[in-house]
Amino acid sequence: MPVISVFTVTMFHLLLWIGSLLQVSSLHIIHGPSNLVKNGQPVPDIRKFPFVAHLSIESALGTSVCTGSLITPNHVLTSAHCFNHFDPKALSTVEAGFLDPTGPLPKGSQVRFMKKVWVYSGWTPEGPHDDVSVVEVNAFDLTDYVNFINISADDSFVQPQKPVSILGYGYTFDTDQPQSLQVGHAKIVDRDTCRQAWAKGCLPGSKCSLNCKGVTGIPCNFTITDSEFCTQGPSGVTMGDSGGPLIFSHQQRVQVGIASYRGWEWGMPVMWHLLG
Incomplete structure (x- = not known):
């Protein structure tokens, strides 16, 4: 079973690296006035928000759930604290194109295993600052159901x-x-x-x-x-x-x-x- 690589990087290098990912992936940088959500409403069609990803993260405590966003076909942006108890030897996944990840595979859905996790080196579980990580996966196929966010x-x-x-x-x-x-x-x-x-x-x-x-x-x-x-x-x-x-x-x-x-x-x- 492959081991997922986990890296810690400075915020400067993480943001610089994310910026390079955006350029490589032709993601548009917009210049200018630039756990289900509580008290929210169900999304009726994933094609309204095709960039949202569901993360199933394996640890010694079991499987935990986080939300993320596709910023390139290969990379998902999420919080660093999602990986506080992360087991890199287990198979953790990123699911895209799902309204309900607990149900059967819907039309347009895709699943990828995590390959690498980049966590900002300034993050500590004792505080909320610098809570940023990037997950690398094999590229998602870009469709009406799965796409990335600016x-x-x-x-x-x-x-x-x-x-x-x-x-x-x-x-x-x-x-x-x-x-x-x-x-x-x-x-x-x-x-x-x-x-x-x-x-x-x-x-x-x-x-x-x-x-x-x-x-x-x-x-x-x-x-x-x-x-x-x-x-x-x-x-x-x-x-x-x-x-x-x-x-x-x-x-x-x-x-x-x-x-x-x-x-x-x-x-x-x-x-x-x-x-x-």
Whole structure:
């Protein structure tokens, strides 16, 4: 059984490498105002979002689920924390073209084994910063059901109150069981508001307060940096949505963030890693 190669790289080299992938794959860089989603709606047709990928990651703890996005035919962008317990000797997969990865293979679906995982060297499980990874697979065939998403080279339009769309395979509001791909909606909130909300939701010692509704052990003694931003609104992310794309529509649809740190179910903003 082949062993999946795992690499750690600096953020500069990771972003530089991603940029080279985009050029090699003729992915358009857009310049300009550049766990099922909780409280979202089922996506009726995967062809609306053919870039969304479902990651089945094997570890000593079993199989975990993350969401990702195809940024080239060979590469999937997701969160680094998805690989905290990753077993490189096991066969982990990326599924694309699926509304419900737990059901039978639908028309247009494709599955690839993970070959390599690139994780930013600054990532640690103790905090939310630099939560970025790239998975390499054998190339997906590009179709109406499976395709890649544009990434913006300009984040100047990521401003408070801008509407964005959230996509993920995580848990729904009403159940603990993962089901089909969901889409939700939120708005960007300014960093100061996000910092204040998280500060109020944390007790000394880096544990959640009552805002977390009984959930303990969630690290929250962090500062939101310029590499992160937050959203709040009717929809949020939860288990299984990690690594999923945050989408902004400006002239055409672009990905502006990666789902990193949940907080919606505790009344706090969701934190995203900023692309661009």
